[in-house]
Amino acid sequence: MLYDIFIDPFVQMYQMPDFFLQVLWEGFVAGILYALIALGFVLIFKASGVFNFAQGIMVVFAGLTLVGLYENGVPAFVALALTIVVMGILAYGIERVVMRPLVNQPDIILLMATIGLTYFLIGFGEFIFGGEPKRMIAEELWLPTGSTAIEMGERGLIILQHIDIAAAVIAIIMVTALGIFFNKTRIGRALRAVADDHQAALSVGISLNQIWAIVWFAAGLVALATGIMWGARSDVSFALEIVAFKALPVLILGGFTSIPGAIIGGLIIGFGEKIGELYWGGLVGGGIESWLAYIIALIFLLFRPQGLFGEKIIERV
Amino acid sequence: MFYREAGQFKTSYKADQALFPILQDKVGMAVILAVAFVLIPLTANDFFLTSIMIPFLVFSLAAIGLNVLTGYCGQLSLGTGAFMGVGAYAAYKLTTIFPDVNVVFLVLASGIFSALVGAIFGLPSLRIKGLYLAVTTLAAQFFLEWCFIRIPWLYNYNASGAIEVPTREMFGVIVSGAEATPIARYFVVLSVVVFIAFLVANVLRGRIGRSWMMIRDMDIAAELMGIRPLQTKLMAFAVSSYICGVAGAMMVFFWLNAAEPSSYSINLSFQILFMVILGGLGSLGGAFMGAAFIWILPVFLKFIPGTIGLEVGAETVQHLTFMIVGALIIFFLIVEPHGFARLWQIAKQKLRVWPFPY
Numbered sequence: 001m002l003y004d005i006f007i008d009p010f011v012q013m014y015q016m017p018d019f020f021l022q023v024l025w026e027g028f029v030a031g032i033l034y035a036l037i038a039l040g041f042v043l044i045f046k047a048s049g050v051f052n053f054a055q056g057i058m059v060v061f062a063g064l065t066l067v068g069l070y071e072n073g074v075p076a077f078v079a080l081a082l083t084i085v086v087m088g089i090l091a092y093g094i095e096r097v098v099m100r101p102l103v104n105q106p107d108i109i110l111l112m113a114t115i116g117l118t119y120f121l122i123g124f125g126e127f128i129f130g131g132e133p134k135r136m137i138a139e140e141l142w143l144p145t146g147s148t149a150i151e152m153g154e155r156g157l158i159i160l161q162h163i164d165i166a167a168a169v170i171a172i173i174m175v176t177a178l179g180i181f182f183n184k185t186r187i188g189r190a191l192r193a194v195a196d197d198h199q200a201a202l203s204v205g206i207s208l209n210q211i212w213a214i215v216w217f218a219a220g221l222v223a224l225a226t227g228i229m230w231g232a233r234s235d236v237s238f239a240l241e242i243v244a245f246k247a248l249p250v251l252i253l254g255g256f257t258s259i260p261g262a263i264i265g266g267l268i269i270g271f272g273e274k275i276g277e278l279y280w281g282g283l284v285g286g287g288i289e290s291w292l293a294y295i296i297a298l299i300f301l302l303f304r305p306q307g308l309f310g311e312k313i314i315e316r317v
Numbered sequence: 318m319f320y321r322e323a324g325q326f327k328t329s330y331k332a333d334q335a336l337f338p339i340l341q342d343k344v345g346m347a348v349i350l351a352v353a354f355v356l357i358p359l360t361a362n363d364f365f366l367t368s369i370m371i372p373f374l375v376f377s378l379a380a381i382g383l384n385v386l387t388g389y390c391g392q393l394s395l396g397t398g399a400f401m402g403v404g405a406y407a408a409y410k411l412t413t414i415f416p417d418v419n420v421v422f423l424v425l426a427s428g429i430f431s432a433l434v435g436a437i438f439g440l441p442s443l444r445i446k447g448l449y450l451a452v453t454t455l456a457a458q459f460f461l462e463w464c465f466i467r468i469p470w471l472y473n474y475n476a477s478g479a480i481e482v483p484t485r486e487m488f489g490v491i492v493s494g495a496e497a498t499p500i501a502r503y504f505v506v507l508s509v510v511v512f513i514a515f516l517v518a519n520v521l522r523g524r525i526g527r528s529w530m531m532i533r534d535m536d537i538a539a540e541l542m543g544i545r546p547l548q549t550k551l552m553a554f555a556v557s558s559y560i561c562g563v564a565g566a567m568m569v570f571f572w573l574n575a576a577e578p579s580s581y582s583i584n585l586s587f588q589i590l591f592m593v594i595l596g597g598l599g600s601l602g603g604a605f606m607g608a609a610f611i612w613i614l615p616v617f618l619k620f621i622p623g624t625i626g627l628e629v630g631a632e633t634v635q636h637l638t639f640m641i642v643g644a645l646i647i648f649f650l651i652v653e654p655h656g657f658a659r660l661w662q663i664a665k666q667k668l669r670v671w672p673f674p675y
Contacts, residue, residue, distance in 0.1 A: 051448055101651040107447065108393060109654045112594045115587060116646030123639025126632075245459075245583070248452045256448075284467070291463050294456030301445055301453065 009279035022159065023274050029164040029233075031270020032171045036226040037243070038250040038262035039175070040219040046195045046257050047215040048099065051107065053114040056244020057121045058220060062087055063136065063227030063236040068129040070137045079137075087220030095213040103208075122238065133239075136231030143232060167229040174225060175263055178218070182259070187214060195257070249297030269293045320668035336518060353507055358500055366499035367572070373612050374503075374510045375568045380592040380604035381517055382560030387590070388599035389521060390553035391533030392442050396454035397561050397589045399461035402581030403431035404562025405569040406471045409480040413473055420485040420493050421505060424570055428562035434461070435558025442550050458583055465578035479577045482570050493570045502571040509567060513560060518601055520556070529553050530599075561589075595649055597658025606657040615642060 069079035144162035254261025408427035438457040484494030531539035596607025
């Protein structure tokens with residue numbers, strides 16, 4: 001038993017490095033996608049202190065809109081542009097209808113409002129686009145498909161899906177772009193000011209409502225990118241929504257307010273989950289992927305409650 | 318005018334501290350109980366009992382359980398569904414091990430197991446609060462759900478992976494299993510819910526309940542005043558999980574007859590949380606009102622298109638229900654973040670001063 005837990009997995013890793021690297025790659029890709037979802041959470045949490053449960057459904061909704069438009073005869077790139085417009089309208093609508101009247105309510109009320117939003121978007125999305133899974137239009141958007149096999153001498157080979165590489169590249173581009181946006185532009189600085197102190201930001205003439213609409217729009221764009229990437233790997237369906245819960249342990253690891261934290265947390269969770277499932281999952285009957293991320297986050301919380309890069313604001317009793 | 322306490326003098330501390338100090342409350346409660354125990358069984362048909370009243374009571378109990386934790390002790394939990402599942406599976410195992418023991422007793426005993434599990438998953442609450450705690454309860458949710466699927470012992474190695482409730486009698490009347498009549502189930506569920514609700518109401522106004530509220534309102538001050546956070550929080554987790562566990566056991570024994578792990582998924586947790594929030598955090602009456610709203614509204618919405626002569630597919634209705642429930646949740650949060658309980662208080666105040674505005 002102890003041998004199975006502490007020695008056998010490592011022996012396997014050493015003996016079959018190609019399989020191990022493949023697992024690492026899978027973990028990397030899963031981690032990137034978790035990180036993208038977590039990124040949407042962080043954006044909104046930083047600017048408004050709202051914990052946006054609806055990010056997962058926004059991913060599904062963006063993907064569904066894109067595919068739905070394409071299926072109705074709209075060319076792929078026009079559909080993409082229209083989806084961006086739809087996400088903009090959604091962001092403005094959320095700010096106007098949900099967030100503005102709920103300013104200054106306790107956290108739990110805002111959290112519940114985003115869960116209510118989730119329910120609304122589930123119903124709305126299914127009502128318009130139907131509940132069945134749809135195929136993502138990856139080729140039409142010039143995303144690479146197919147795969148490359150890298151040989152490792154005598155040791156076997158690793159298979160890399162091109163779409164995964166594209167996902168990683170896009171994630172890196174998005175994080176860099178967001179970083180520049182936050183640090184260099186006027187709106188980005190206003191966003192950070194709002195995140196620091198709402199009242200002070202108001203008093204120097206920053207419009208909270210405008211900023212919040214922009215933040216939700218940015219989160220919508222992140223959701224769209226996530227939806228395209230994730231949809232290209234599997235299908236666009238409402239099952240994706242459950243994946244969004246994985247963003248929570250990612251946030252715990254990375255800290256709620258840190259963009260690099262979201263990326264690194266996503267990668268840790270992605271690696272940990274895949275390695276845990278494939279090397280240790282068999283011991284307890286498999287399927288531990290569904291909760292391992294939370295347990296990792298739980299253990300982490302006990303030692304570093306503010307996350308890797310978070311602000312030290314956590315209170316304890 | 319209708320709800321005035323003027324002229325009702327208390328001559329002892331005991332009378333002053335009573336659960337229902339005002340005559341109108343006593344009468345109101347008696348009327349509600351009379352309706353629940355006499356009028357509804359006499360008039361209701363089977364559909365009303367099985368699709369509305371029994372689920373409503375079960376969810377009310379679960380909402381009371383979560384309210385103890387979230388509303389009174391201030392600890393946010395997203396694992397209610399899983400704790401209910403623990404109760405259900407524990408009750409199922411207990412009936413297989415002790416087939417001769419009264420099933421209601423076993424249902425009540427099954428809550429003890431979910432209380433233990435709840436207390437274990439409540440341990441991190443000593444170091445973390447708020448959303449962080451919500452994540453640890455999510456861990457409980459997904460871990461326990463996994464256990465229900467992967468540990469065949471829990472469902473007696475059933476090929477289907479579901480638990481099916483055996484037929485059990487109480488005082489010569491079949492109360493659980495497929496043959497039980499709705500009326501028998503209704504009486505069992507109602508009695509358990511009323512019993513636990515009164516028990517909880519008394520716990521909440523006593524020393525334990527007050528210490529929970531102190532932890533909720535200001536934990537540091539509570540600790541300075543001699544409340545021990547460890548015991549208090551864990552007690553809240555245990556009591557809350559006990560009630561949720563009993564609710565979960567009743568859900569499968571007296572309502573669904575069979576349950577799969579997916580019956581106790583995260584969606585159930587959210588549903589219960591909605592009931593608590595919409596009903597009003599920190600209010601027992603609110604738990605009932607929230608449960609009624611969240612459970613009965615979709616049932617009601619299902620029948621609207623038919624009655625006004627619209628031909629709408631069942632799926633469309635379901636989607637629309639999701640939209641309407643989501644929109645109404647947001648609407649109520651905006652209009653009255655303190656839930657139906659606050660609306661009820663406002664109504665009582667209006668009744669008190671009527672016909673004058675104030």
